[in-house]
Amino acid sequence: GNGTPADEQVETVVWKVAFEEIEGGTQDLYAKKFEELIEAKFEGRVDVELYPAGQLGFGSAQIELLKAGGVEFMLNYAAAVATTIPETQVLSLNFMFSEDPEVNMKVLNNGEGVKKLDELFLANDMVSLHWHNLGFMHWTSNRPLDSMDNFKGFKMRTMASPVIIENYKALGANPTPVPFMEVYSSLQLKMIDGQENPITAIQEMKFYEVQDYLTLSKHGILPGNLVANVGFWNGLSDEDKELVRSVFPELGEYIVGAQKNLTEERLQKIKDSSEIQVVELAPEIRAIYAEASLPVRDKFIEETGERGKEILDLFLKDLEIYK
Amino acid sequence: MVILLCSIMVVFLILGFPMFASMIVAPLAMMLVYFSSLDLVLIIQQLIAGISPFVLLAVPMFIFAADIMSMGHTSNRLVDLVQSFVGHIYGGLAITTVGACTLFGAISGSTQATVIAIGKPMRDNLLRVGYRDSDVQGLIISSANIALLIPPSIVMIMYCVVTGASVGELFIAGIGPGLLLFASFAAYNYFHARKIDLPRKDKATWVERAKIFRKALLPLGFPTLIIGGIYTGIFSPTEAAAASVLYAFIVEVLIYRSVKISDMYKLALSTGVVTALVFILIASGQIFSWVITYARIPQLMTAALLGPAPSAIKILVLVTIFYFIGCMFVDQAVVIIILTPIFYPIAMKAGIDPIHLGIIVTLQSAIGSVTPPFGCNIFTACAVFNKPYIEVIKGLPPYVIIFGIISVLMIFFPEVALFFRNIAM
Amino acid sequence: MEILKKIDKIMCKIEEILVASSILGMAVILIGNVISRSFFNRSWEFAEELGQILIIIVTFIGMSYAVRKGKHIRMSAVFDAVPLKLRKIFAIVISFFTGGSMFFLFYLSINYLMDVNKSGRMTPVLKIPVVYVVLFVCAGFLLSSLHYVNIFINNIRKKEVYIGTEEPE
Numbered sequence: 008g009n010g011t012p013a014d015e016q017v018e019t020v021v022w023k024v025a026f027e028e029i030e031g032g033t034q035d036l037y038a039k040k041f042e043e044l045i046e047a048k049f050e051g052r053v054d055v056e057l058y059p060a061g062q063l064g065f066g067s068a069q070i071e072l073l074k075a076g077g078v079e080f081m082l083n084y085a086a087a088v089a090t091t092i093p094e095t096q097v098l099s100l101n102f103m104f105s106e107d108p109e110v111n112m113k114v115l116n117n118g119e120g121v122k123k124l125d126e127l128f129l130a131n132d133m134v135s136l137h138w139h140n141l142g143f144m145h146w147t148s149n150r151p152l153d154s155m156d157n158f159k160g161f162k163m164r165t166m167a168s169p170v171i172i173e174n175y176k177a178l179g180a181n182p183t184p185v186p187f188m189e190v191y192s193s194l195q196l197k198m199i200d201g202q203e204n205p206i207t208a209i210q211e212m213k214f215y216e217v218q219d220y221l222t223l224s225k226h227g228i229l230p231g232n233l234v235a236n237v238g239f240w241n242g243l244s245d246e247d248k249e250l251v252r253s254v255f256p257e258l259g260e261y262i263v264g265a266q267k268n269l270t271e272e273r274l275q276k277i278k279d280s281s282e283i284q285v286v287e288l289a290p291e292i293r294a295i296y297a298e299a300s301l302p303v304r305d306k307f308i309e310e311t312g313e314r315g316k317e318i319l320d321l322f323l324k325d326l327e328i329y330k
Numbered sequence: 331m332v333i334l335l336c337s338i339m340v341v342f343l344i345l346g347f348p349m350f351a352s353m354i355v356a357p358l359a360m361m362l363v364y365f366s367s368l369d370l371v372l373i374i375q376q377l378i379a380g381i382s383p384f385v386l387l388a389v390p391m392f393i394f395a396a397d398i399m400s401m402g403h404t405s406n407r408l409v410d411l412v413q414s415f416v417g418h419i420y421g422g423l424a425i426t427t428v429g430a431c432t433l434f435g436a437i438s439g440s441t442q443a444t445v446i447a448i449g450k451p452m453r454d455n456l457l458r459v460g461y462r463d464s465d466v467q468g469l470i471i472s473s474a475n476i477a478l479l480i481p482p483s484i485v486m487i488m489y490c491v492v493t494g495a496s497v498g499e500l501f502i503a504g505i506g507p508g509l510l511l512f513a514s515f516a517a518y519n520y521f522h523a524r525k526i527d528l529p530r531k532d533k534a535t536w537v538e539r540a541k542i543f544r545k546a547l548l549p550l551g552f553p554t555l556i557i558g559g560i561y562t563g564i565f566s567p568t569e570a571a572a573a574s575v576l577y578a579f580i581v582e583v584l585i586y587r588s589v590k591i592s593d594m595y596k597l598a599l600s601t602g603v604v605t606a607l608v609f610i611l612i613a614s615g616q617i618f619s620w621v622i623t624y625a626r627i628p629q630l631m632t633a634a635l636l637g638p639a640p641s642a643i644k645i646l647v648l649v650t651i652f653y654f655i656g657c658m659f660v661d662q663a664v665v666i667i668i669l670t671p672i673f674y675p676i677a678m679k680a681g682i683d684p685i686h687l688g689i690i691v692t693l694q695s696a697i698g699s700v701t702p703p704f705g706c707n708i709f710t711a712c713a714v715f716n717k718p719y720i721e722v723i724k725g726l727p728p729y730v731i732i733f734g735i736i737s738v739l740m741i742f743f744p745e746v747a748l749f750f751r752n753i754a755m
Numbered sequence: 756m757e758i759l760k761k762i763d764k765i766m767c768k769i770e771e772i773l774v775a776s777s778i779l780g781m782a783v784i785l786i787g788n789v790i791s792r793s794f795f796n797r798s799w800e801f802a803e804e805l806g807q808i809l810i811i812i813v814t815f816i817g818m819s820y821a822v823r824k825g826k827h828i829r830m831s832a833v834f835d836a837v838p839l840k841l842r843k844i845f846a847i848v849i850s851f852f853t854g855g856s857m858f859f860l861f862y863l864s865i866n867y868l869m870d871v872n873k874s875g876r877m878t879p880v881l882k883i884p885v886v887y888v889v890l891f892v893c894a895g896f897l898l899s900s901l902h903y904v905n906i907f908i909n910n911i912r913k914k915e916v917y918i919g920t921e922e923p924e
């Protein structure tokens with residue numbers, strides 16, 4: 008056009024955000040809120056575009072996409088970087104995080120342990136900006152998981168990640184990696200006995216249709232973070248960086264509430280549409296499982312060395328502080 | 331954008347370039363022209379991502395097992411058994427092929443594995459009876475796709491994950507259209523065989539049948555093993571493929587001694603080559619669809635066509651057309667993940683049953699594997715039967731027409747799609 | 756010239772061995788996992804990643820082997836219908852262009868190799884550096900482009916039309 012200065016000022020740039028969850032899930036809610044807040048803060052200078060459902064890639068493919076500049080941001084599952092940053096597996100330890108979502112949010116947003124992880128992200132050319140919990144992990148199973156005896160030989164579907172596998176060996180189970188898309192039929196055909204996931208995923212994937220028990224165990228969390236491409240991030244002015252960071256307190260607050268509502272709503276849906284028995288995990292049994300899971304921390308240290316030990320200690324301290 | 335992408339690909343294909351090269355060069359050109367800031371190593375990364383699903387392992391395993399069995403006695407004895415029961419009926423062997431594909435596909439969940447495991451042994455015998463090769467290819471490729479509608483079906487699970495519809499309901503509903511397809515294909519083959527008067531065998535006596543049955547006892551262990559193993563939860567469909575390799579090895583090498591140990595290396599090599607031919611196409615297809623997604627082409631095209639407040643029929647017609655065209659060019663899984671979130675909310679607003687929509691989507695996915703240029707089943711048939719592409723697709727039109735008729739029925743008569751669900755629920 | 760032929764022959768053997776043993780390896784892993792899970796109540800956690808590595812080897816080394824043998828799937832209807840002279844030109848253009856693309860992809864795969872090397876990514880259970888796996892991708896593209904050079908030269912120098920490196924069509 009005949010470019011007056013005013014025209015140039017409102018020229019918008021597109022920021023692409025890639026994530027793996029489908030629309031309606033926790034990551035989707037997070038991304039939509041991020042879009043809303045950023046677009047408002049930047050007053051038309053930025054148009055945020057969302058690419059949900061792993062459209063552009065899953066796991067390590069999504070990470071490489073970000074590094075190659077295909078997108079400016081991604082929402083990452085901590086587990087997806089475990090192959091490059093093994094220390095992130097600290098987040099997969101069972102019975103370590105609090106049962107109180109507020110506590111976990113504080114640990115993930117303000118803790119010292121997370122800061123150390125962010126340094127490792129940066130060393131790998133990724134700018135980790137903001138952590139969040141995508142939900143508590145729970146078990147579904149074809150027999151009640153209310154004693155160590157029932158875990159004996161139990162074929163538990165896990166991701167193929169060393170710490171997660173150790174989590175279930177420690178309980179006496181038989182951890183069996185199965186690709187996510189095959190979990191439903193594997194449960195249906197009883198090739199595996201159970202699986203772990205947040206309520207939202209259990210509802211989305213319909214695992215309750217083919218399982219008898221849902222144990223609200225909160226045995227772990229599914230953490231994720233918002234990660235930016237390093238070249239893009241360094242190219243932003245300090246004011247713009249601050250502007251991006253300024254949305255995080257509200258975003259963090261929002262996602263804890265939204266996640267809680269979503270979980271309740273999905274749990275109700277599960278109860279309404281199936282015969283699955285929903286059981287709480289009794290505190291005394293939980294204590295037994297937690298005790299049995301402690302040696303996994305040594306395995307984690309074995310796997311990650313001094314640096315891992317330092318990070319684990321920081322997380323334990325953070326959890327103590329914000330309790 | 332779309333024009334550049336498609337025209338490069340089509341020109342390269344027509345000139346006779348290797349298909350995988352055409353499918354890499356077209357998106358590469360598009361990235362260079364429109365997204366020059368992208369790091370091109372993404373192409374390599376996407377190639378690898380395209381072949382990373384673990385389930386793909388079932389393909390080489392079923393090729394391997396089928397190779398061992400057709401070199402030995404297993405497949406002939408199984409087909410002889412079938413022949414003794416249906417050889418006197420017009421199109422009997424073809425109808426059996428349809429049935430075997432439906433059953434095997436239902437169990438293995440993989441249409442490609444079905445093309446190999448059923449197609450390979452059946453083809454030799456169909457040719458022997460006097461069928462034309464391109465007809466046989468069309469028959470096998472199309473019948474293998476019935477598997478997508480009969481549970482378990484990965485395509486259906488994907489649809490449900492994206493939309494939140496019930497997997498159980500969709501599984502049950504799929505059986506109806508699956509059987510309808512089976513019946514239509516069978517009827518077509520019966521009348522076709524009658525029209526061209528294919529030679530038939532004399533009806534076998536029960537004594538003959540008993541004799542043939544005894545000879546087929548060990549080979550019958552093969553379907554028993556697969557069906558039994560999967561339904562008792564001993565192994566996954568992918569592992570069942572490997573188990574059938576083991577079984578074929580035991581029967582042919584150790585018991586019948588019709589295949590030598592030294593043959594195993596040769597068979598593994600030829601299996602590997604056939605696998606590579608198909609997988610490199612799956613990998614390049616991944617780049618192709620990645621670029622389409624990145625450029626947001628589907629979103630741009632659907633928005634223009636839907637218009638404000640479309641009627642239910644208009645939505646279903648557009649869904650059918652869009653999935654049909656999408657599946658011509660890219661893998662069904664990609665089409666479902668990209669298009670479903672666009673159409674689903676609009677369809678719900680118009681009061682369409684989510685299961686009805688799911689069946690239509692699944693059916694179009696099934697058609698997608700048999701519509702050129704991109705079709706995994708077509709590639710598999712080319713590679714496994716060592717036949718030129720054109721030769722393989724020549725026999726497809728009658729089946730595509732049947733598929734089309736059923737698609738239309740499904741749009742206007744939801745009962746066709748929902749019959750089984752409505753009975754069960 | 757003789758020495759080149761000898762090297763080519765050895766390369767061919769290596770390609771064959773890699774492809775065939777990967778297929779045998781897949782069968783062993785899958786069957787072994789079933790046996791271990793059913794009888795010893797222990798799953799092989801590495802089955803998935805090892806299977807995926809073998810798929811990559813089969814695909815990319817097999818791709819190059821298929822170029823050598825002229826086996827890749829093509830739509831050859833037009834190609835087969837045109838007169839010999841034109842077909843010759845087609846074959847020259849195709850081998851030149853595809854060979855060039857393969858070489859470009861080789862170049863990209865080397866870049867990717869360096870990226871992966873820098874990130875130090877390892878497979879989760881067996882801790883195999885992913886960079887070794889990418890080496891097979893690079894090798895596949897390099898070998899394919901060399902095979903196409905070979906086909907191109909054959910088409911220029913000899914009378915017949917070459918699709919693969921070994922025999923005219």
Ligand code: NA
Nearest residue numbers: 436477480482
């Ligand atoms: Na099926």
Ligand code: NA
Nearest residue numbers: 657658698704
């Ligand atoms: Na197609």
